[in-house]
Amino acid sequence: MEYEAVIGMEVHVELNTDSKVFCGCSTDFDAPPNTNVCPVCLGMPGVLPVINRMAVEYSVAAGLALGCTISRWSKMDRKNYFYPDLAKNYQISQYDLPLTYDGSLEIEVDGVRKRIGITRAHLEEDTARNTHSLGGGVSGVDFNRSGVALLEIVSEPDIRSAAEAFAYLTALKQILQYLGVSDCNMEEGSLRAEANISLRPVGATEFGTKTEVKNVASFSGTQRAIEYEIARQRAILEEGGAVLQETRGWDADRGVTVSQRSKESAHDYRYFPEPDLVPLAVDEAWEATIRETLPELPQARRDRFMEQYGLPAYDTGVLTADRAMADYFEAVVEAGAEPKQAGNWVMGDLQKLLADGDVPIGECRVEPDGLAAMIGLIDKGVISGKIAKDVLAEMFATGKAPGTVVEQRGLVQISDADELAEVARAVIEANPGPAGDYRGGKKNALGFLVGQMMKATKGKANPKLANELLQHELEKG
Amino acid sequence: MGKITKQDVEYVSGLAHLTLDEETKERLVGELSEILGYMEKLNELDTSNIEPTMHALEMTNVYREDKVQPSLDRETALMNAPDSDGEYFLVPKILDTE
Ligand SMILES: [Zn+2]
Numbered sequence: 090m091e092y093e094a095v096i097g098m099e100v101h102v103e104l105n106t107d108s109k110v111f112c113g114c115s116t117d118f119d120a121p122p123n124t125n126v127c128p129v130c131l132g133m134p135g136v137l138p139v140i141n142r143m144a145v146e147y148s149v150a151a152g153l154a155l156g157c158t159i160s161r162w163s164k165m166d167r168k169n170y171f172y173p174d175l176a177k178n179y180q181i182s183q184y185d186l187p188l189t190y191d192g193s194l195e196i197e198v199d200g201v202r203k204r205i206g207i208t209r210a211h212l213e214e215d216t217a218r219n220t221h222s223l224g225g226g227v228s229g230v231d232f233n234r235s236g237v238a239l240l241e242i243v244s245e246p247d248i249r250s251a252a253e254a255f256a257y258l259t260a261l262k263q264i265l266q267y268l269g270v271s272d273c274n275m276e277e278g279s280l281r282a283e284a285n286i287s288l289r290p291v292g293a294t295e296f297g298t299k300t301e302v303k304n305v306a307s308f309s310g311t312q313r314a315i316e317y318e319i320a321r322q323r324a325i326l327e328e329g330g331a332v333l334q335e336t337r338g339w340d341a342d343r344g345v346t347v348s349q350r351s352k353e354s355a356h357d358y359r360y361f362p363e364p365d366l367v368p369l370a371v372d373e374a375w376e377a378t379i380r381e382t383l384p385e386l387p388q389a390r391r392d393r394f395m396e397q398y399g400l401p402a403y404d405t406g407v408l409t410a411d412r413a414m415a416d417y418f419e420a421v422v423e424a425g426a427e428p429k430q431a432g433n434w435v436m437g438d439l440q441k442l443l444a445d446g447d448v449p450i451g452e453c454r455v456e457p458d459g460l461a462a463m464i465g466l467i468d469k470g471v472i473s474g475k476i477a478k479d480v481l482a483e484m485f486a487t488g489k490a491p492g493t494v495v496e497q498r499g500l501v502q503i504s505d506a507d508e509l510a511e512v513a514r515a516v517i518e519a520n521p522g523p524a525g526d527y528r529g530g531k532k533n534a535l536g537f538l539v540g541q542m543m544k545a546t547k548g549k550a551n552p553k554l555a556n557e558l559l560q561h562e563l564e565k566g
Numbered sequence: 567m568g569k570i571t572k573q574d575v576e577y578v579s580g581l582a583h584l585t586l587d588e589e590t591k592e593r594l595v596g597e598l599s600e601i602l603g604y605m606e607k608l609n610e611l612d613t614s615n616i617e618p619t620m621h622a623l624e625m626t627n628v629y630r631e632d633k634v635q636p637s638l639d640r641e642t643a644l645m646n647a648p649d650s651d652g653e654y655f656l657v658p659k660i661l662d663t664e
Contacts, residue, residue, distance in 0.1 A: 106632045107632050107633070107634050108632050108633060108634045108635070112635075113630070113633060113634055113635025113636075114634070114635070114637045115634045115637065121640075121653070122640075122653045122654055123640050123643050123644060123653065123654065123655070124637060124639075124640050124643075125637050126637055126638055126640075126643045127635075127637050127638050127643075128638070131638075131643060139628065139629070139630040140628070140629055140630070141629065141630055141631075141632050142629035142630065142631060142632065143631075143632035144632070145629070164620045164621070169581075171583050173657040173660055186620075219660055220654065221659065221660065223651070223654065223656070226658070226659050227649070227656040227657065227658065227659055228656070228657050228658070228659050228660040229651065229653070229654030229655065229656055229657075230654055230655040230656075230657055231654060231655075232643075232655070357581060359581070362620050362621065364621070364622070366628075367621050367623055367625045367626055367627070367628050368620050368621055368626045369626065369627060370626040370627055
């Protein structure tokens with residue numbers, strides 16, 4: 090039988106607020122354990138939470154960017170369960186009236202665009218972090234993370250493959266980063282993704298039994314975990330067996346999912362309205378104010394880059410993957426560079442320098458107008474494109490202006506015809522074989538000779554002129 | 567409805583991580599049934615035209631600004647912990663991952 094996968098994603102992102110969602114403790118990730126804690130986030134009796142306005146505004150902004158409806162009337166609820174990461178024995182979350190609901194996100198896989206429904210995005214508090222590495226039969230609990238604002242984004246079960254899940258996560262992260270509402274750093278746990286996966290015969294409308302896959306540390310890990318889980322469930326179903334509803338953890342080292350515990354029906358959270366927090370009423374005016382702060386979103390920016398700058402789809406995808414990168418590119422164009430050329434330098438050499446040095450683009454020492462000036466030097470024939478690579482590397486390392494680098498290192502391109510003609514004659518004399526080949530009709534021997542000229546001039550020969558002069562000298566006899 | 571069984575009491579006490587002796591269970595069967603009985607009395611009212619009450623106060627949108635305030639120093643934070651190593655609250659080893 091043919092099966093199809095039915096996948097829904099639950100993504101938790103920590104919101105980028107300075108303070109926690111219900112108290113004034115800092116959200117600094119690097120603080121030593123239990124130093125960003127107070128009676129509220131430690132769950133002491135008798136304290137009162139007060140909600141952080143920014144956390145609500147970030148949630149609404151995320152909801153708007155995902156095409157969600159914003160609730161005019163919303164509230165916080167208590168989700169009751171016992172776990173050592175939860176001092177109060179309840180998590181303040183949202184149950185039946187989420188802040189935002191009913192949106193969608195467009196993804197693209199192999200050139201095919203598809204919309205994945207967003208069921209809801211609701212605000213809640215993060216839990217404490219447990220550490221199991223202390224030994225001695227104990228676990229340690231660090232409440233620094235307890236009470237950090239968390240947005241839970243739940244998708245519809247519209248995803249049909251591991252590749253679509255990967256595309257969904259990538260698109261979601263991109264939007265949230267564009268909005269600046271979350272770092273979406275999976276390593277630091279500011280983005281956590283869980284996948285609900287089930288299989289059903291193609292054409293069936295009912296869902297099969299699902300498993301929930303957790304503990305994945307990267308998007309590619311999520312993709313592999315889903316691929317594994319689909320194969321595992323298919324094997325069970327093909328043998329006539331039944332999939333067990335359970336939570337499974339991804340073991341990246343072994344490349345398998347492992348049963349964590351059966352999802353016992355005792356998960357009865359007994360939600361009820363949080364009596365310590367009054368309802369949230371985001372009216373049209375407030376929603377409009379937040380909508381005005383939204384930046385141009387990735388898809389709109391890609392479309393504009395294609396139209397305004399005439400860039401190919403691939404280039405726009407790379408350049409808009411990161412908002413800072415897209416801003417940088419536009420600043421280079423603004424400073425006078427031709428867009429296609431600017432794009433090539435940003436996506437190519439600059440991106441590589443940034444990646445190799447592990448430097449975020451915000452800390453890049455090559456300012457956009459410096460890169461534009463360097464491209465200008467190529468256009469004016471002062472340096473060759475090849476030399477420009479070295480110039481850029483030095484600009485990147487030292488922060489010097491391109492003109493300064495070219496001058497200090499004597500990199501100005503040789504465009505003096507007499508000087509180059511002399512080099513051409515010397516190259517021909519030193520390479521009688523290829524020169525003879527060329528004269529005998531093997532025109533591609535020219536490339537080798539041009540290469541020799543570049544070598545002789547340490548890359549400074551104007552390539553176009555070198556070409557012409559070589560041909561001229563060779564054809565003279 | 568309104569009749570609470572012993573199974574209900576065991577289910578609810580299980581969720582609350584409470585261990586009850588038989589006598590207490592029997593007593594709670596009676597007490598909880600009485601409470602539900604009272605709720606049934608309230609159910610006699612026609613509330614079909616009344617919005618559910620979300621909060622006892624008629625207020626909305628009480629917020630704080632996103633400003634960091636001083637936290638407790640760690641010694642104070644850990645002062646009442648049943649067990650700690652000076653850095654972490656210590657709990658019996660958690661076996662299943664969350
Ligand atoms: Zn706090």
